Each structure stands twice: as structure tokens, then as C-alpha cells.
Amino acid sequence: MNTGTTGLWDEGAVLHKLEHYLPAQAPLKNFVHHNTLHAWQHLPFFDGCRLANQSLGYKTSLNLHEFRAFYTKGQIKEETLRQTIQKIKGTATENHWFNLMVNVEIHPNQKPRIGLLRQNWKKRYKIDLDSLVYPLLFRLLCSYLDQGVSIWNFPVHQDGLLASLRELERNSVVSIFKGKRAKEFLQSENLSIPFLLERIVGDPALYEQYLFDQQFGHQGWSGITASIEASPESLLDPKPISLKDLILVELLMELDVLDHQFGPIWAPLSTLLESYPLPLFEKGERELYDEVLELWQLAMEWSYYNPVLSGISWSFSQTIQKKTPRFQGLFCIDDRECSFRRHLEDLAPACETFGTPGFFNVAFYFRPFEGKFLDKVCPAPVFPNHLIVETEADSHSEEDAHFHQRSHSLWTGWLTAQLLAPWTALKLLNNLFRPSMSAAAASSFKHMHHATQLKIEADDVPQLENGLQLGFTVEEMADRVLGQLNSIGFTKNFADLVYVVGHGSSSINNPYYAAYDCGACSGRPGSVNARVFAFMANHEKVRELLKQKGISIPESTRFVSALHDTASDDIVFYDIESLPENLKQQHQENEKHFIAALDINAKERSRRLVSSKSKGPAALVHSRIRKRVVSLFEPRPELNHASNCLCIIGSRRLTRNVYLDRRAFLNSYDPKNDPDGSLLLGILKAAAPVCGGINLEYYFSRVDNQKLGAGSKLPHNVMGLIGLANGADGDLRPGLPSQMIEIHDPLRLLMIIEQVPELILQILNQSPETASWFINEWIILTAIHPETGKIYLFKNRQFQELTLVDEELPVLIHEEQLYEEQEGNLPVFIKKGVEA
């Protein structure tokens, strides 16, 4: 076997490189947002975008026409545009550039390099290799990886795709190949990638480029293969597979098709080339077109950043009357919670809210009652050592015969069609005209049942299960709670009731359901984490330990966990019955505020959901929103993170007096509580990749919805429960569908940290990985000085003071009217007369 390094061919390196560049999307049930261009993240943002465009042909920016449309609409301001030009190109050439950007028709000169080599099959050999290979290859791969669509599974799963195929072919009279040669090669000892490439491509100098062309011809399937290879546990029904196997099978099929077309003897590809195509990743020239687009991008971003910074600066300058809070709430950092918190604070002025990643610093695996698997409920890169088990609950399963595989069999299908018909008709009618929760929906509240028992506290001698500790010890609990409270600066002034609100999302007919749940819980609802955290913080012994560490929580204080459904805007509170009587009453009062806040929150959301009417009392609009969530025909159950572009780490003072729509990730942080910056570092290590990942996935799915996004979801077809494709024979479509990103404007994340700039620099030096997000400007970093309120911009590894553009911000009045009348982006408003 020849797999090692020989001459020009270093197989390990090429496979590694391929895996690096392929889309890294996991199977559907584990949808985790990430930077789509992660492979270029080590470069400065614009360079990375440009190279990705030159090599793989991704459209990594809006085009000239789209930018100009934003300009005409006024969303890119002329003043900002001119300032951007001045800053980058100098004042001398301002008018020249301005004219170029606004008036001159410019086109890019370079063509993407991907596919240039392999297109010679069509050009020189007059053979459409793709259409002869892809349909069967995809079907084979999908059947092999299938998680439960087919009734008759791929019969062998031994040591990978190739070995299974060998076994299958050895025992089958029918072959997937047409000719003898490929069939013999499949079973041959000598089978290797270079062995096949030698026959198909010829010149070893072209091997790498050929494989890139080949795998990026169907980057969806190749990407999922690489992703499953890297984390096989992402499939419930494990299927061993490797990218190498896929390449071998595909090369064999290509060889077979070529044999079939041209007979046993044909010249390899390299012999018929007139000239060799440009190497794929060679750096191309930065054209005028690129420069112009970069300027446009900056102008568009700063047209929004400027008023945001002004608004925050104003908000910061306001003195807020501090009252003793009546109740407090911990919410997820998620941008969808930002408006909920705002409304809650407006309606119940004596409440105080905090934002923090929604796993509440308790990382563990969760096994629901009767569950056969574990759900990871903490950020994806974390691998916890603990397990929480649901010990008693109602059964989680619900059935619907329409989903049953038997309906696809011959006789049972015959019976189903005959017997089920009247019921089907009624069900259809009912589902369309009176939508309600059904077995078809993914409901956030079903993740963990309302009345259920969790085993949270470990035994004296902790039990182990599969190497995971069952429950947490008291010390571990105290450690988690302390870390959480410290990180958000919530160490004193505890009210009687402190709510810990996780979030999830319900939807129907939505294969992307996992993308709508809590990102900090690996795409699961945050209910279990909230409940576990509340249990810990209420634990007597934990409180004792906390006291020793300097946080004393009054005995009267109780933590209450809850789950907020971001699609239906409903909330469920857990363990209320265990509250003392007086707190129960207090809670009933508070609950009214929660519900009222959610009503108005639903109304605010409805303004962007066009097929939902926004007029009318909030509760009525809310009831429409609830119905929408369970409507089969609604491809937009909610808008998820669309329009996100801010991440603010600091006290509520920064944001309390300013209206930021629903565009900000809010992480609470008290700069005074963190003299050495270690808490901030902890926050940044999670916030940068999570918020940055979400932001950039939306960014790139929006700018190139065809190649980096999934296109329209309306024709999607579920493949093997792991991915989506168009129609029967299509490639998988990673990225976000157009329905999720259509209202999103591609702006990079603006991070605003309330801390002394020097301290931020210090901690960035401690974590180069985190710092690279900011140094390469995949996230724009600013700091607001906690004493002076001055704003600093991070550029070239330094903070420079930013002189804010003097801008009069509109004042928010008639909020509800705004929700009824405005569909598009709202400006940054300032809020006056806010109490806290």
C-alpha cells in the first residue's frame, strides 16, 4: 500500500488541508453556528475574504449594486462614507474615490480558480463526469450514513465506507460499477489515492488541485463526511467514515465512468491539458474592485456603529436612581433575550437583569428519562465530566402514524392509505386552519418535563457512569455558582426572588430546529441548566461555602428557574411549589410582569415577521405569534439571530437608556469587581467565538446565500436525517437558508467592553487565540472606560481614542406604534426617564 509521502504527494497533508477548508457543519441535530470562513480566520478579515473569493469562488461581500442600494436607502450615510474614504485614502483623493464608489461601473477581473482543472473533462473529453457520478455517489453515501429514513439499511457497516463497500460488492451479483476494472481495483491490495490519480490525472503535480476540484464540486457531502470523521459521536447511530474513503470511492466511480465511455485505454487528464491552471491558493492581486467593496463595507458598518457608540456613551453618562431591586433575573447573553429584558425592566421598574451565557456556568451531559443517549448542554468546545439524569417523568415520546416507516411498505402502506385517509384529511384541515402543537413539532418545553426529578447532587461517594460523574459535589456546586455570580458582578443586593431564565425555541416543519435553541447549550434548550443552577444556588451547604468566599446570599433569597421559548414567547417556571408561601405570592405578582413583558416582546418581534399582523393589543398579537409557531406552512417560526451585530460586555448602565432593537448580545460584567481582568478573559473566551461565530455565519450566509448559505428552504429534502439537499440528487446545503437571513444586514460584530483599555490589552496578550479575532478584525473591538466614559477603538493591536461623530439621536416615544408601523431596521434611539 502506498499512502505515505512520495515525492510530490503527501497524502496526510492534503487530506488535512481539505478537511481544513471544507464546510464544518455538523449533522442537523447538532447545529452549531461557526465562522463559515474559519479556514481563513488566521488572516485579516478583508484578506481572508478576498482569498476565499479568489480560490474557492465564494462571494464574500455584498456586490457594488447591493451596497449602492443601501446607500440610496440611506442606510449607508454619505457623511460616514466620506469619513471612511478620508480615513483610509486620505483627504486629497476623497472626491475621486467617492465618485468611483457611487457612480462608476467597476467589475472584478479575476475568476475563481476552483474547478478549472476538472472542467477539462467537459472541455477536452466531452464528458459530463459530474452528472454520471454524483447521483449514485450521493445516494450511496447518504444510504451509508442514514440515521433512520430508510427501512432497509445499508447492509454492512464495517470499518468505514470503503471496507463496507468491498464486503457488499464481494457478495453481490450486481455491482455499483459498470466495468470490470473499477470492480477489481476496489478489491485490490494496491488501492490508494495516488494509485487511482495516476490513472485518472497522470501528473502528480496536479493531484492536490484535482482533489480540491473534486471535493469542492460537492462541498456539502464532503464537508459532512469530514465533520463526522472528526466527531463520530455526532451521529446517534454511529457510522464509521473518513474523507479518504469518500475520495477513493469517488475516484473509482470516475474511473469506471471513463472506462465505460472510452474503453479500457484512455489518456489521463494531464496529458491533454494545453496549460496547467493557476494553483488554487496562490495569492491573487488586490483589485480596485476589492478596494471599493472594502470601503463600502466599512462605510456601512460605521453608519451603524457611530450612532450605537453615541447612544451607549449617552446612556453611560446618565445617572440612574438606584432602587432596591424587587426581583432579579439571569438571562442568556443571546440577542433574542435583549428585548425581553428591556421590556421586563420597563414594566417592572424595580427589577434588575443580568446577561450571561445560557448554560449558567454548569457544564454537563443530560440524560432525559428513558433516553438512550446523552445530550451535551454546554458550549460545544467544552467536554464536561458530569452527568445529570432525569429520574422520573412522563414519557417523552409521542407518535404519529404519518411518520411511520411502515406507511412506505407495500402492504402496510396499502392499509395505511385505506384506513388513515379520513383521519389524514381531518388532520390536514385541522393543521392548516387551527394550528396546534403536535408530534411533528420540536417543542422546547419537552426537552425536560415540567414536573420531573433531576439527580443533581452527587452521592457521598460519587457514582460514575461511562466515566462521567453522576451529579455535582457540594464543592463543585459552590465553585460553579461562585464563578457565575462573580463573572456578572452579581455579588450583593440579592432580592427575595432571583430568576434563572434559560431559553429554547419551538418550531414545526423546521429541520433547522437545533439552530434556534440555546447556542451556549450546544443547540439545546437551557431549561435543565437553569434548573440545576437554581438548585445549586439554593443549596444550604453551597450558600455556606459561598459565604466563606465573600458572597453572602440572604436566607430569604430563592433562585427560581424558568425556560423562555423565544418563538412562542411563553415562559415556564420550575419548582414553584417548593417556594415558601410569601414568596409564592411575590412570584405570582412577578409572573404577571413576565407575561406582560412577553406580550409586548411578541409584538415587537411581529413587526419584522411580515405575514403576521402587528396591529392590536399586545396580548392579541402575541396569540397570533403563538399560532404561527405551530403552523406547518410557516417557514419563519422566528427570526433567530437575524440582524445581530453588537456584543456589549459591561454593566446595564451602558444599555439601559438606549434602544438597540434586538441586535445585541448582552453580557453583564462589573469592571470594578475584576482588577486583574481574569473574569473578563473568561467571558471573552466564550463570547468571542460564540457571538463571533453566530455573527459571521449570518454574515456569509447573507452575502452568498447560494454557495455559503443553503438557498431557499422551500424545496429542501431531508437526507438521512443529517442534512438537507434540493430535490433528489442534489448536494447537501450547509449554511443558513434564505428565510433565516433575509432581514440580516451583513455587519461584523461590534464588541464593546466596559473596562480600562490597558487592562484589556493585558488580558488579550494572555490569550492569543481570543486576541486574533480582534487583531484580524473578524470582530471589531471597542472599549469604554469605566471612569471617564471615553471610547477607544482597537486597531493594529492598540487602543486609540475614538472621537465620536456628533450626532443627534432620536428619542424613543410611542414604542408600540413603532412596532405596528415599522418593518425595517430601526435607528438607535435614546430612552429618557428610565428608572432602575
Place this chain on the structure above:
Amino acid sequence: MNHILPILILLPFTGFLLSLIIPSRNENALSTLAFLVTGLHLGILSVFSVYWLIHGHPHLNIKEVVLFSNEHYEFFIDFFFDKLTLVFLLVGSFLTFLVAYYSRYYLHKESGYKRFFNTILLFFTGYTLTVCSGNLETLFMGWEILGITSFLLIAFYRNRYLPVKNAVKVFSVYRIGDVGLILAMWLSHHLFGENITFLKLERIPAWIESFQTHSLTGTFIALMLLLSAAVKSAQLPFSSWLPRAMEGPTPSSAIFYGSLSVHIGLFLLIRTHHLWEMQYTMRVLVAALGIATAIIANLIARVQSSVKTQIAYSSIAQIGLMFLETALGFHNLALYHFAGNALLRTYQLLISPSVVAYRIREQFFHFEPRKPSLEDSWPKRIEYSLYVLSLKEWNLDTLMYTYYWQPFKQLGKKLGNLNLNRALLLFGLSFIPALISSFYQQNIPVYIHHYLAEIFAGIGLLLVLKAFTERRQTTLAWSLVLMNHTWVALAISFNEKVGAKELILYLSGVAIGGISGWLVLRRMKKLEEGINLDQFHGHIKYHPKLAVLLLLSCLAVSGFPISGTFIGIDLVFGHIHENQAFLATMVSLGFIVSGIALIRVYARVFLGPHLKSPPEMPYRSS
């Protein structure tokens, strides 16, 4: 009662016409119109059905319009209503209503919202027309509308490669069914000496029955009907088109390929059962086809790992069973089965995106590692072989390629290079003498005269084959198709004395459509500096009006029921004698290929990814 029936057909058609004039930005008006039209249709139909049932459910027959008549022949639109119509109409109306409501929200903001509702309403018109038809001619009109709307909905995402490719593919397969129907109509004219209505068929005197049973003509009619039914209902060996048709938005796949369109083959079989039921060999054949399809499609369905293709193949298998039921004479059972299957598959397709959440949850709580399936109990060799075979869809798709498209392509390629001028020259040199000689037919020796019709039709066929395989010159391909029609006309005039009126009718659509299409192509050539047929160009993005015009021209030329050519084709066949199988084959093959060649020209020029905007272009494989 007789007045209601035309309303049921005119209603969707009016809806379609109205939907054309609503501006595409006005989503609300479009969907409300569709909702009202389908809702009203369902309402009227329900009331009518009750009334009809109470009044002794008579078989209604309404002779609506005579479109053409001469001393031997009458071409008329005729409606018919009986139990079969009722069931198909009720199910169709109900599902279209639901899908229209569903799509109102589901398609919100999708570019092509208007196009979608236009097409759905036109589809519904075609469906109603087919189901209510009272003779084969009327049925054929509806049938053609179903075909073209299928094409439009499969290619709904017209800037992607696969939908367009599959749309052309499905259209080409459908074309076989079209010709099957044309030939069935041709022979039934000869058999009955008229354009016979379904009502009359019910009352066929016994002597005709016996005639039918024994004659070759009777067998041939039955075979052609079965061919058409098998194509439309994706029975063997045509099954592989159905999964490939699932390219449009999910609700359109649901209504077309899950439920209504795909059952039309069954409808045809039951509707024309008088024409084949007395022949026991035919019954055996229908039953055998049904069983074979049921078994093989079921095996293929079992290995499908994508939701929509799984539904497609299990639906095909069920329709196979319906064929069997029909052959056994259990029409009522087949009807009930149809209704159940249509509802079930529509619903399954509509909820297909939910499968992920449902099955993953199910698995999470009930997982057993690798559930053994029935097949695991078979000997390994048989199991594995059948698995691979089913994974390859029993080579059905390759089969269609090898035995259907490939021979045409190879023949066409053999014709060598040709350019427009040379083609015109050759045409002039051969056609003009032939035309002149047609006026002096009496002077041509009988033994030559006898073969001339066949020769001319053969020349026509060769020309369209060339048109079908032409890769570079668009206008050449277009002209070749037009030439085919003129050769056919000439051939017919040699075959029998044909009235000028008939020939003019036949050539009217060809001429009008031919000229307008030719102008469009010329204009496109100028605007875009050359267009070829080697790849898709996607020009519809910037030239939508020209695209519509070319589509209409294609339809006019290929005998879609918007031009006189539609009737003309029927007339042309009327002049082919029933013993002239060779001539009929030549002419009908010419029709098949010219239809495909025309739609290919349209697709290549206007559909697919647009070449000028590569960075925003979807992947070819997506």
C-alpha cells in the same frame, strides 16, 4: 345540472387568467385569488355532488363546443361526469384548496410567488379539464396542460442547474405518454369512425365489443392507453422520473407528484376501461405491470434514504397496486385507494421537514442499534444483490437514457454538420420540387407514390433528430423543427386527399409560433452576442418577456392547445390509415422529438444559471 359542470372548469381557468394580470408584488391579491377560486370550486362541487347523488347520479354528457368539422370528421370539446369524475374532482379540489392556502404563507417573499400561483391555477384548470373530459380529445387538452405545468413547476428554481435539467427530463418522458394518447386517438377514430365520447363507449353495441376484442386495432389502442397511463403514473419502466421531479417548493411537489398528477394514469385506465377490459391479455398485462411496479418500486422505496424520494417510490408502488385492482375489475377499491394514497402522500410531503425532529426524538428514546429489517433474513448474496440493485433504482434511469435518449442522440449525431444556410438550401432544393410534384400527383408512378409519404415523413424525422442533437446553432435547431412540420404536411397530402383548410389549420400554429420564436432567437443572438445549445444560459434573468414569448412559441409549434396545430395534429393522423403503422410511427416519433427539441431550446437559452454572474451562481450539484 348540465350548466354547473362547465362552471367547474371555467372557474379555475378564469382564476388563472386573472392571476396573470395581478402585479407580482401583490402577494396578497394573488394568494387570495387562488384561495377564493379553489375554495369556491370546492364549495360548488360539494353542493353539486350532493345534488347529483340525490338525483340518481346520472352520467352526464355535455357536448360543449365544436372546434372543427368537415364532412367526415368533427373535433369537439365534450364533458362527462360520473362517479370516477366525482372522486377525482373532489380529491383534487380539496387538495388544491389546502395547498393554495398552505402556499399563501409558505411561499411568502419567495421570488416567483406569482409564477407559482399562475402555475397552480393553470394546473388546476388542466386537472379539472382532464377529469371532466367527455372524449379523448378533451382529455388530451387537459393532459397537455398538466404536462407543461409540471415542467414549469419542476423548473421553478430556474436559475439552478438540476431543476432545469430534471424538468427537461420529465418533460421528455411525458412526451412518450402524449404520443401514446395521440396514437390511441388516431386508431379509435378509425375504429369508431368518429370522435367518440366516453358516454358512447359505455353503450357500445356488442358487435363492436367482439370486433374490438379480436382486432389488432383494439389491442393497439389498449396498448397505447396503457403506455400513456404508465408514463403519467410513473409505472415501470418509467418510474425514475417521479423522484427527480421533486425539485419545486414542497407544496407543489406534494400536490403534483404526491397526489394529483401522478394518479392521472390511473384515471385514464379506469376512464377508458371499455377499450381494454374485454381483452383478457390486456387485463393480464395491466395486472402484471401493476404487480411488477408494486414489487420493484417497493424495494426501491425501502432503500431510499431521503424523505421525498422515499415518498415518491412508495407512492409509485401503491399506484401499481391500483393498476392491479383496476385490472381485476375492482374500480371502487382502486378509487378509494387513490383517495387515501393522495391524501396520505400529500400530508407526508407537507410535513416532510418535520421528519428530522420527529425521528431524532424517536431515536433518542427508542434506539436499538441497527434494527434488522426483513431482508436480513435472506441469504446474504440475494440480500446484497437486491440492495445494490435497488440503490441503483434497478437501473431504470440508465435504462431510459440508453434506450430512449441515447438512440435519438446517436442518430442525430450521425447526420453530421449542418449550418443554417446549407440547411435552408437543402430544404429548398428538396422541398420545392416535392411540393411542386404534389400538384401533379397523378403523374407519379404508383409504386413510387406509394412510398413518398413515408419518405417525406422520414425526412422530417431526420430533421428533428438533428434539431434535438444540435449543440451550437440555436436558430438552426429551431428551423429544423419547423421544416419537419412542413414535411409532415407534405407527406400527408401525398397520402390522401387533404383539404387545404385542414393543412392550414395544422400549419397555422407552426407558422405563427415558428416566426415569433425565430424572431426571439434572432433578437437574443443580437442582444447576447451569440447563444448556443451547449449549455444553459439563464437569460430569463434579464429577458423575461422574450422568454415568455419563446415559451408560447414553443407551445404553439408543438401543438399545445393554444394554436390550431393542436387540432391539426389530430387531423393529420386522421389521414393516416390504420394499416400504415410505419407512417404513423414516423410522424409520431417526429412529434415526440420535436416537442423535446423545442423545450430544450427554450431551457438552454433561457433557463439555468446565468453565465454573467458567476459569484452568485449556485453550485451545479446543488
